[in-house]
Amino acid sequence: MPTLVAPGVSVSITDESFYIPVSAPTVPLFFVATEAGKTQPNGITPAAGTNEHSVVRTVTSIGQSTQLFGIPKFRETSGGLAQHGDARNEYGLFALNQFLGIGNRAFVVRANVDLRDLSLTEDVPVKIAPTTPTYSGVGNGVLSGVTVGAKTIVETITVTCVTGGATALFAVEGSASGLIGTVSAGSSFSSTRVNFNLSSGSTAFTIGDKFTLSFVYRENGFVAGSLNHSGRYNGTAGTPTTGNGLLNNLGIDALVVPETWTLEFTDANNFTVTGSVSGPFTGGQVNVAYDNNYITFIINSGSVAFSAGDTFEVTIATKTISDPLGANDAAKRVAIATALQAEINSNQEVRSELYEYNLILAPGYPEAVDELLALSTSVNDEAFVIADTPNDKTPEQVAQWSLTSDRKSSSSVAYYYPWGLASNLDGKDVVCAPSGIALRTYAYSDNQAYVWFAPAGVQRGLITGVSQLGYVSGTLGSATTFVETNLNSGQRDNLYESFKNINPLCFFPGRGMLVWGQKTSATAASALDRVNVSRLMMYIKRNLRKGAQPFVFEPNDPITRDNLKSAVDGFLNDILIKRGLYDFVSVCDETNNTPTRIDRNELWIEIGVRPVKAAEFIYIPITILATGAE
Numbered sequence: 045m046p047t048l049v050a051p052g053v054s055v056s057i058t059d060e061s062f063y064i065p066v067s068a069p070t071v072p073l074f075f076v077a078t079e080a081g082k083t084q085p086n087g088i089t090p091a092a093g094t095n096e097h098s099v100v101r102t103v104t105s106i107g108q109s110t111q112l113f114g115i116p117k118f119r120e121t122s123g124g125l126a127q128h129g130d131a132r133n134e135y136g137l138f139a140l141n142q143f144l145g146i147g148n149r150a151f152v153v154r155a156n157v158d159l160r161d162l163s164l165t166e167d168v169p170v171k172i173a174p175t176t177p178t179y180s181g182v183g184n185g186v187l188s189g190v191t192v193g194a195k196t197i198v199e200t201i202t203v204t205c206v207t208g209g210a211t212a213l214f215a216v217e218g219s220a221s222g223l224i225g226t227v228s229a230g231s232s233f234s235s236t237r238v239n240f241n242l243s244s245g246s247t248a249f250t251i252g253d254k255f256t257l258s259f260v261y262r263e264n265g266f267v268a269g270s271l272n273h274s275g276r277y278n279g280t281a282g283t284p285t286t287g288n289g290l291l292n293n294l295g296i297d298a299l300v301v302p303e304t305w306t307l308e309f310t311d312a313n314n315f316t317v318t319g320s321v322s323g324p325f326t327g328g329q330v331n332v333a334y335d336n337n338y339i340t341f342i343i344n345s346g347s348v349a350f351s352a353g354d355t356f357e358v359t360i361a362t363k364t365i366s367d368p369l370g371a372n373d374a375a376k377r378v379a380i381a382t383a384l385q386a387e388i389n390s391n392q393e394v395r396s397e398l399y400e401y402n403l404i405l406a407p408g409y410p411e412a413v414d415e416l417l418a419l420s421t422s423v424n425d426e427a428f429v430i431a432d433t434p435n436d437k438t439p440e441q442v443a444q445w446s447l448t449s450d451r452k453s454s455s456s457v458a459y460y461y462p463w464g465l466a467s468n469l470d471g472k473d474v475v476c477a478p479s480g481i482a483l484r485t486y487a488y489s490d491n492q493a494y495v496w497f498a499p500a501g502v503q504r505g506l507i508t509g510v511s512q513l514g515y516v517s518g519t520l521g522s523a524t525t526f527v528e529t530n531l532n533s534g535q536r537d538n539l540y541e542s543f544k545n546i547n548p549l550c551f552f553p554g555r556g557m558l559v560w561g562q563k564t565s566a567t568a569a570s571a572l573d574r575v576n577v578s579r580l581m582m583y584i585k586r587n588l589r590k591g592a593q594p595f596v597f598e599p600n601d602p603i604t605r606d607n608l609k610s611a612v613d614g615f616l617n618d619i620l621i622k623r624g625l626y627d628f629v630s631v632c633d634e635t636n637n638t639p640t641r642i643d644r645n646e647l648w649i650e651i652g653v654r655p656v657k658a659a660e661f662i663y664i665p666i667t668i669l670a671t672g673a674e
Contacts, residue, residue: 064591064615069490069583072143072403072483073151073427075388075412076136077380080158082114085469097156100393106144110469112152113137117159118474125523128475129435129516131377132159132369135408138468139480142509146487151399153391157383159369373521381411388415395422402495402582403486405430407477410459413452420456426586428579429457430479430486431565433546436516436524439535446544455564455572456582458482460547461539464510465526475516475526478549481507485559496580496624498658500547500559507557513549536560543567547575562658577655580624584653587615592649600642605632608649616653626654 048054082094093101093112103109116137119127127133136152143150369376384406393399404419404427406412416429431452433442442461445451451459460478468474482499485507489499497504507513513531518524530551531539539546540561547561562575571577591611598604609632616628632649641648 064587064611069495070147070403070487071149071151071401072147072405072430073153073394073399073401074136074140075153075155075384075404075406075416076113076134076140077155077157077159077384077409078113078134078137079117079132079160082117085110085115093152093154097154098387098391098393099153100391100399101152101154103140103144103150103152104148106141106469109137109140109144109152113140113154115469116141116474118468118472121523123523126472126474126526127520127522128518128524128526129520130524131373131380131520133408133474134159135477135480136406138466138474138476139405139407139483141469142466142476142480142484143487145509146484146491151394151401153387153394155380155383155387157369157380159380373519376521377409377411381409384409384412385415388412388419394419400586402427402579402586403430403483404428405479405483407479408432408435410434410450413457417452417454417457424585424589425456426582426589427456428575428582429454430482431457431459432463432477432479433459433461435463435475435477436518436520438515439529439531439539442546443538443544446539446546451565453565453567455566455570455578458547458562458564458575459545460549460559460561462513462515462529462531462549464507464549465512465514465528466510473511476510481510481549482547482559484509494619494622494624495583496576496619496622496656498562498574498576498660500562500575500658502555502558505559507549507559510557513551513557531560542569545573562660571655571657574658576658580619580655584616584619588612588651591615595647600637600645600647602633605637605647605649608632608647612649612651616651623656626656628653 078094080094082091083089084091089111091110091112091114093099094114101112103112113134114137116134118133118138119130121127140150140152369379388406394401404416406416410432413429413431416431420427420429434445437445439462446459460482463478464476464481465473466476485505486499488506488508489497489504492504499505512526512528514526514528516524517527531548536548536550538544539548540563545563545565547559547563549557550560551557564573564575564578566573572581592608595604595608609630612630612632616625616630619625620628629652630649631651632647636648636650637646
């Protein structure tokens, strides 16, 4: 209180009405992998979140989710068959939208990985052979032997002869993703299009003839536009019915962003090459030959011979041709999981106090669980991890998997099985991760009750937005089948028993689909081997940590200790009243605030709690009595 000099009145206020406010019950942090460069649902406006990585986004609605990340992408074959379980499917975005159907705030971090087959971001290896190519001819001569390194990734289309004879027509099936692989000298190039010619062989084409064409991938992994779906057969030397004819003008649109090379002649016969090359040549008057590693082009000299000092520019395609995700689904999954793990480990923003979340997940990738647990530890063990089991295992196989080192053991993580079949925003049925299904149930349970109520069972464990439960059968990365499985009592027991601790997602006739378990993967039997108790203790830890901050730097005396104890008791008593605790006790006096501790500037408040346990096993013994018994 200020000291008065002249007569007057001084009034001051001391605030000892401290209490501990509660925090939001369900705020998840998602780590996701998506394709890069996606658009919003209108197909035009860029989806900004897919052009960045390592940025923490706050998402509050499905509309905002699609603006940032577009519609979740799920793979299909060229024939339209679903590739359920493919590592490149956007499980994280789907789970985000599942949550936002009930919840109203989530944090999302996109990993630095592109789920397209080709993320063309590195320079192509360049090889000039020979080092100083020679010029031959007086007029209209050629520069020969300029070779550009390019890793060739192939895919195929099918060309079918529809009508035979002198005016044969051809239909083209499939899609092209870049420049043609093997072409004849008669092919032509422009800045946006590649036309190619193919020999018919020794005989004329007939109806039903088929052959395949190999393509080198181009800008962003996909071409702008589509294949021109018709071509006309023209025979050799004006005789269209003979063999060795050509298919002309089957054009492939290719998005070309130009970049330049400079060729400078050092004398009349030699030149040097400067600049960098990022892809196959696409401009000028050229003839092109391809093999698996290099693209060789020859440039016409024009009507006069080159002279020393002559320079000109050559336009080429810009992007690297590479396949960073790997050749098959297993390799792609390793690459994607590695990127997610790196993001979880390195992102410092999510470790700051700017973002307060209490659930963490990376839907679709159980490989990232140990990194998610490390993140939980780094945020004071105040965030619970919801984890997936593999998508292509039967109930018996998952039970065996749970006993391997792939399943991480902690009171801060819970695993769920099986996967689900649900409708995407585009209306197609897709396979979704059990972590997303469980998260939606967590949000529903938290809305109906509190975090210390078990998010399972008939009252709060209802699964919504999913049409079937099951697993994926077939070769991942190709067309697969979703196998519906309704876990029976024996399978549920096998999954839920000690040391396996997999929480079943089940269908019960007349009840619907329910979450039917709430175990953590803790190895030791304790109160923390249940989800509701683990989340309760995280909730108490966070709120006590935040609620005690006003007492830092206050005098370490009985008044401060009493105020702190009063705030803590009020907070815990509220949880007790709301059925989260059977009882609690707190001590904050001279018994645990000794002179030695006070001299170290420490204030101690010790708390003991008895958390409420959920009734998971109900026994109803029935005794048959005699007719005359009371």
